[in-house]
Amino acid sequence: xxxxxxxxxxxxxxxxxxxxxxxxxxxxxxxxxxxxxxxxxxxxxxxxxxxxxxxxxxxxxxxxxxxxxxxxxxxxxxxxxxxxxxxxxxxxxxxxxxxxxxxxxxxxxxxxxxxxxxxxxxxxxxxxxxxxxxxxxxxxxxxxxxxxxxxxxxxxxxxxxxxxxxxxxxxxxxxxxxxxxxxxxxxxxxxxxxxxxxxxxxxxxxxxxxxxxxxxxxxxxxxxxxxxxxxxxxxxxxxxxxxxxxxxxxxxxxxxxxxxxxxxxxxxxxxxxxxxxxxxxxxxxxxxxxxxxxxxxxxxxxxxxxxxxxxxxxxxxxxxxxxxxxxxxxxxxxxxxxxxxxxxxxxxxxxxxxxxxxxxxxxxxxxxxxxxxxxxxxxxxxxxxxxxxxxxxxxxxxxxxxxxxxxxxxxxxxxxxxxxxxxxxxxxxxxxxxxxxxxxxxxxxxxxxxxxxxxxxxxxxxxxxxxxxxxxxxxxxxxxxxxxxxxxxxxxxxxxxxxxxxxxxxxxxxxxxxxxxxxxxxxxxxxxxxxxxxxxxx
Amino acid sequence: xxxxxxxxxxxxxxxxxxxxxxxxxxxxxxxxxxxxxxxxxxxxxxxxxxxxxxxxxxxxxxxxxxxxxxxxxxxxxxxxxxxxxxxxxxxxxxxxxxxxxxxxxxxxxxxxxxxxxxxxxxxxxxxxxxxxxxxxxxxxxxxxxxxxxxxxxxxxxxxxxxxxxxxxxxxxxxxxxxxxxxxxxxxxxxxxxxxxxxxxxxxxxxxxxxxxxxxxxxxxxxxxxxxxxxxxxxxxxxxxxxxxxxxxxxxxxxxxxxxxxxxxxxxxxxxxxxxxxxxxxxxxxxxxxxxxxxxxxxxxxxxxxxxxxxxxxxxxxxxxxxxxxxxxxxxxx
Numbered sequence: 001x002x003x004x005x006x007x008x009x010x011x012x013x014x015x016x017x018x019x020x021x022x023x024x025x026x027x028x029x030x031x032x033x034x035x036x037x038x039x040x041x042x043x044x045x046x047x048x049x050x051x052x053x054x055x056x057x058x059x060x061x062x063x064x065x066x067x068x069x070x071x072x073x074x075x076x077x078x079x080x081x082x083x084x085x086x087x088x089x090x091x092x093x094x095x096x097x098x099x100x101x102x103x104x105x106x107x108x109x110x111x112x113x114x115x116x117x118x119x120x121x122x123x124x125x126x127x128x129x130x131x132x133x134x135x136x137x138x139x140x141x142x143x144x145x146x147x148x149x150x151x152x153x154x155x156x157x158x159x160x161x162x163x164x165x166x167x168x169x170x171x172x173x174x175x176x177x178x179x180x181x182x183x184x185x186x187x188x189x190x191x192x193x194x195x196x197x198x199x200x201x202x203x204x205x206x207x208x209x210x211x212x213x214x215x216x217x218x219x220x221x222x223x224x225x226x227x228x229x230x231x232x233x234x235x236x237x238x239x240x241x242x243x244x245x246x247x248x249x250x251x252x253x254x255x256x257x258x259x260x261x262x263x264x265x266x267x268x269x270x271x272x273x274x275x276x277x278x279x280x281x282x283x284x285x286x287x288x289x290x291x292x293x294x295x296x297x298x299x300x301x302x303x304x305x306x307x308x309x310x311x312x313x314x315x316x317x318x319x320x321x322x323x324x325x326x327x328x329x330x331x332x333x334x335x336x337x338x339x340x341x342x343x344x345x346x347x348x349x350x351x352x353x354x355x356x357x358x359x360x361x362x363x364x365x366x367x368x369x370x371x372x373x374x375x376x377x378x379x380x381x382x383x384x385x386x387x388x389x390x391x392x393x394x395x396x397x398x399x400x401x402x403x404x405x406x407x408x409x410x411x412x413x414x415x416x417x418x419x420x421x422x423x424x425x426x427x428x429x430x431x432x433x434x435x436x437x438x439x440x441x442x443x444x445x446x447x448x449x450x451x452x453x454x455x456x457x458x459x460x461x462x463x464x465x466x467x468x469x470x471x472x473x474x475x476x477x478x479x480x481x482x483x484x485x486x487x488x489x490x491x492x493x494x495x496x497x498x499x500x501x502x503x504x505x506x507x508x509x510x511x512x513x514x515x516x517x518x519x520x521x522x523x524x525x526x527x528x529x530x531x532x533x534x535x536x537x538x
Numbered sequence: 539x540x541x542x543x544x545x546x547x548x549x550x551x552x553x554x555x556x557x558x559x560x561x562x563x564x565x566x567x568x569x570x571x572x573x574x575x576x577x578x579x580x581x582x583x584x585x586x587x588x589x590x591x592x593x594x595x596x597x598x599x600x601x602x603x604x605x606x607x608x609x610x611x612x613x614x615x616x617x618x619x620x621x622x623x624x625x626x627x628x629x630x631x632x633x634x635x636x637x638x639x640x641x642x643x644x645x646x647x648x649x650x651x652x653x654x655x656x657x658x659x660x661x662x663x664x665x666x667x668x669x670x671x672x673x674x675x676x677x678x679x680x681x682x683x684x685x686x687x688x689x690x691x692x693x694x695x696x697x698x699x700x701x702x703x704x705x706x707x708x709x710x711x712x713x714x715x716x717x718x719x720x721x722x723x724x725x726x727x728x729x730x731x732x733x734x735x736x737x738x739x740x741x742x743x744x745x746x747x748x749x750x751x752x753x754x755x756x757x758x759x760x761x762x763x764x765x766x767x768x769x770x771x772x773x774x775x776x777x778x779x780x781x782x783x784x785x786x787x788x789x790x791x792x793x794x795x796x797x798x799x800x801x802x803x804x805x806x807x808x809x810x811x812x813x814x815x816x817x818x819x820x821x822x823x824x825x826x827x828x829x830x831x832x833x834x835x836x837x838x839x840x841x842x843x844x845x846x847x848x849x850x851x852x853x854x855x856x857x858x859x860x861x862x863x864x865x866x867x868x869x870x871x
Contacts, residue, residue: 067722139719145696146679150645150721234697235825237808240680241695274586280599305682306693307700310630314623321615325608332607333599335575338582340595345583353579360575364568371618373625374560377689380682380717444561445547446686448717451725455713460543531593 010510025110031096045079053469069452070137077140089261100504103185108178116171123165130157144232144243148224173207187522198285199264202292214250248299262399273349274341277527287326294323320370347421351402358394383443414490428475434468551688552705632703636669640834643681643694646723655747660729665739671703682718706733755839783841
């Protein structure tokens with residue numbers, strides 16, 4: 001399969017110079033701009049996480065003052081949620097891969113696509129400005145009336161940055177929805193779409209419908225802080241719990257923005273590396289939409305102990321169990337896809353295996369928290385921290401890294417070094433579990449989140465967690481090194497190194513400026529692997 | 539060192555075992571499905587590895603399996619839901635005869651007031667084997683009253699009364715945390731719940747009483763001049779408060795509210811929110827003129843003004859004196 005030379009012309013050498021990147025309307029280059037920017041934000045967020053874990057090595061706190069600790073976890077959360085996780089898969093891999101998968105030349109609105117990157121960068125710069133000018137200490141959740149009245153830090157600046165970045169998310173979602181509706185190649189019907197497209201579609205719906213609510217909420221917080229308009233602060237006649245309703249109305253669906261695209265990647269990986277169509281394609285596709293829809297009506301499960309009515313809590317609890325079912329369906333279908341496959345253990349598949357295990361634990365511990373009586377004890381403890389890191393880091397970041405490795409040959413034309421990549425995938429898996437598993441135990445013991453100090457008898461568990469975080473950090477730094485190395489020294493990949501079926505693999509690697517020399521025509525279902533095809537591929 | 543890893547918190551309340559059972563059930567469920575998925579993945583990955591299985595079988599799905607793995611998890615979820623809701627319901631329904639303690643959260647300490655008059659900071663003394671309801675509010679931001687040994691937690695919200703209840707089953711000292719992030723010294727907003735034998739508790743509370751909560755509340759009632767309007771004679775310009783607590787109140791707009799602690803507090807800080815039928819909105823707001831500790835004493839005092847047969851003396855809590863000018867009381871409805 002592999003040839004020894006990159007194609008003569010492709011999107012990376014069609015133009016040169018800074019201007020050709022900063023003014024590009026090519027979805028592939030914009031994807032790379034996003035890749036560079038969110039990697040930057042990821043390492044900032046990761047740097048804060050490192051300081052947090054070092055600080056918690058001793059019960060009284062080893063590193064910083066309580067005020068600075070509060071800023072650390074706040075900025076860690078803001079960076080990771082709003083500037084890494086939410087844009088990660090949609091804006092990087094979605095931008096790069098989605099039009100290729102659809103057989104399209106670009107997204108529907110290429111100029112808006114570039115605009116959304118600039119908006120994202122402006123939002124990021126404003127938030128970084130809040131950070132360097134003294135930081136913010138409200139937690140990424142900005143709970144009122146602390147954020148509106150009592151915090152002396154740069155709340156409005158940080159909130160403004162998130163507000164701005166939100167428009168980038170809305171525009172990207174809008175762009176993808178229109179692209180998926182209008183720009184599919186001839187013959188590419190809805191049920192022939194790769195499941196990554198379905199997942200991205202569901203994600204985009206949430207981005208478009210949910211993000212305006214957080215924007216409104218943030219504006220109200222800023223107005224309350226500046227002019228005491230009396231919406232959230234009881235001292236002026238407001239209701240602090242109202243903020244929580246509004247905040248979680250976006251931020252719970254945002255959890256699905258952070259995991260749905262990862263699920264889409266896993267479908268691609270498992271199909272490609274087991275050489276099989278995804279088991280129960282329609283169930284997996286519709287479960288993405290079900291998650292997107294149900295995700296909008298479960299926000300109150302963040303508020304079981306916030307004095308809401310018992311009956312409201314019961315409804316939210318019931319719906320939270322309901323929203324878990326589509327995730328269960330997906331997981332079982334992925335496992336069943338492996339049955340009678342032809343499985344190869346390439347790096348992306350190792351990430352997919354890791355995802356299955358960690359996502360299962362993350363999802364099932366979510367049921368602990370949906371259980372009303374149990375949530376009373378677990379709420380706001382390290383159990384929550386462990387749970388959502390299993391989903392966000394164990395699930396989404398594993399899927400993202402799997403996707404980066406999987407599409408790396410398409411993006412760059414070159415292979416990453418397989419042995420190093422496998423090693424780092426295993427380091428990430430081990431380091432992750434060692435970091436976050438002890439936090440489940442800490443949570444049941446009662447360790448509250450956002451504490452700069454803790455009772456001495458819990459130190460062993462914190463030390464284990466910090467040790468795990470050190471291993472995890474190595475697992476994240478290694479790919480930085482070998483992926484950069486592969487840009488120059490990696491083996492030339494060829495058009496379709498995995499023998500995959502979807503359209504992005506039917507063009508050259510890297511693809512030409514307009515993706516396809518001839519518009520592809522689709523005549524087969526997604527994932528049309530077969531015995532005959534395998535004979536030809538091998 | 540590994541042998542010293544704590545795995546499980548102490549259990550010291552009527553509810554802690556109930557919560558633990560939910561936890562064990564969830565762990566069993568977690569283990570079952572995680573092991574199931576992991577075993578399937580590992581087995582298939584080895585059994586159908588490329589070297590052994592070069593030609594895949596294109597299988598598209600199975601309706602029976604899809605139904606099975608939708609319906610079975612849904613069934614298990616329903617059990618979890620109903621069981622969890624039952625326990626939660628219990629957490630939210632304090633027994634009617636629970637003894638009351640009033641607590642205020644403020645950056646960054648806990649203050650508790652016992653009805654007998656004892657006040658304490660960052661410590662909460664309670665008797666063992668007795669239902670205790672802690673009525674909570676915050677002076678500033680949202681806090682959260684959490685006692686892991688009781689598996690108990692409840693947000694403490696400014697401008698509002700919430701409550702938690704428990705029955706401690708073992709004497710001892712248990713950790714009290716603030717579980718809702720509240721600013722700089724959030725991690726310093728910790729304390730102890732000290733569960734004592736009833737006799738020890740009586741001694742403790744008796745030696746610290748400096749005038750009962752009702753007497754403190756009455757003093758505030760007079761200082762703020764409440765009694766100039768809230769009286770039962772013909773000069774009353776506000777509703778009589780005797781027998782108010784726990785009963786329905788008819789409002790000017792025709793609706794009815796039950797006079798709970800939150801209603802009483804709201805009527806002090808925001809009197810125009812709910813005007814009682816037959817009265818004008820002439821009461822000034824006391825927002826900002828009374829701190830939450832005093833407010834709790836005031837609310838407790840108003841609660842303790844029992845109604846009684848017309849013509850009889852006003853009955854109040856044992857340690858409180860009678861309300862001046864509250865005689866004869868008029869029924870509110």
